[in-house]
Amino acid sequence: MSEVLECHGLSKRYGAKLALESVDLTLARGELVGLLGPNGAGKTTLMKSACGLLRPSAGSVSVCGAPAGSGEALSRLGYLAELFRFPGWLTAEEVIELHQGLSRSRGGAAERAALLDLVGLGEARGVKVDAMSKGMQQRLGIAQALVGTPHLLLLDEPASALDPAGRRAVRELLLSLRQRGISVLLNSHLLSDVELVCDRVVLLVGGRVVRSGRPADLVRPRGVEVETASGVHTYEGSTREDAPRIVSELVAGGEQVYGVRVLASTLEDVYLESVGA
């Protein structure tokens, strides 16, 4: 797979504070990567470096082979900032039209309608930003980021202001984008969402990548739980492979087994362990 985003030895210093330290990160086409970490870990700095809003202190970032921030790189990405605002006097449709003009999109009215429908704002296309709730503005932000069908989507806390239904809609949207071959770098504190949709997770702490991999590979087995007539027994340290043997021994010992569950740590456990919480 070709790399859509490549960061090599990326460092960013704000005065005496090192916000990013030699970060290496790649995103393949159609890959959905979750960026996790505590506040101040460097996630937003990484996002901003990828879209050219920040100049790296060291290292390099490229989008589809072009240096981050160049016209070629910017023409291939969509970005939703963590803290953003659209002019309150524009309607939802006018915001999308503005960004179509800026990105030279030829999608016209059909693209505007499709994007607003995609984020559930089809009926609100004539509503001014000033009259929108925070959640509606966030959905508009996602639609704006998708103008011109980018190859790479950088989403910084896209679901922070959304209700559970809105979060589910964003998850479904992310999965559909992946199917269309769009790569997504998702910065989110919503670990359950990240665990559900992301192919890979990168955990940043203190500006450094401390863990990286598929969610399933990051979690560790915690044991096997067996429900018998005499109660629930937990076999800590046992793995999935140990389950048949455990059940056989219990049955041989006269126990009646009603259920077996393989226990594993969650992404939240991995996260908390990594950040030292």
Added chain:
Amino acid sequence: MSPWATVVRYAVQESLRRRVFLVVLVLTGLFLAAYTAGALAIFGGLDDFGGDGDERAAVGTGLLGFAMFVVLFLGTTLAIFLTIGTVRGDAERGLLAPLVVRPLGRTQLLGARMAAAAAMSGGYVVAFFAVLVLLTGAVGQWFPDAVLGAGAGLVGAVLVVCALSLLGSTFLTATANGIAVFMLFGAGLAAALLHQLALGLDSGALKGISELAGWLLPFMALYLASLGSLGPDINTADILGGPSGVALFLWTLVYLALLAAGARTAFLRRDL
């Protein structure tokens, strides 16, 4: 529509929706009403007195010259408020990032914002000045000698302030930038007063300072040059030291180019 034109259109629309634009328009309307009443009274008195063409020209020059300062002040106010938050102000409010990550580039974005602000404030100055000239002509049957020169000087002065404000916006927050640019505007006025003081005291040091201020803040020299275009007998060269004539025109072009280059460099180097 090109991305550049898109930003210009967006910035012009934004300008029209700002409350300051409405405030400036209301103040303009009030001033025009007062100016008309004043012109009617003064030129009416001149008719009763049986004033000749020279007296009519003197009254017209005085009235229009005074009104031109109001044009400069309101044009400058508009220019400052349209540009004070262009970079850092908009960045802090979260408005800039969605625009900057589009492929048009920071240079084009800044150029388009400057073009829109210049078109709005320059257009306002042209329209306001034209109405004043026509009003003065209709009431007093007097027109200035070089209308275009006078108007161009005013527009140039406002463009200089506009460019200063744009440059300031790359470093300062909107409030700080607004205060700084108004202080520079005041410094330009003070330089003219200082020059008069220097002439009265025959002080070489004060003269040198006021001339340096005249070069560093050329909007005052441009305003005085536009006053000088009202009639052949008006000499504004001694009001302020610094550039005049062709040197003023060329220096203004160089000055604007330097401000634009400075703003561009600062914006390109700025982390957002």
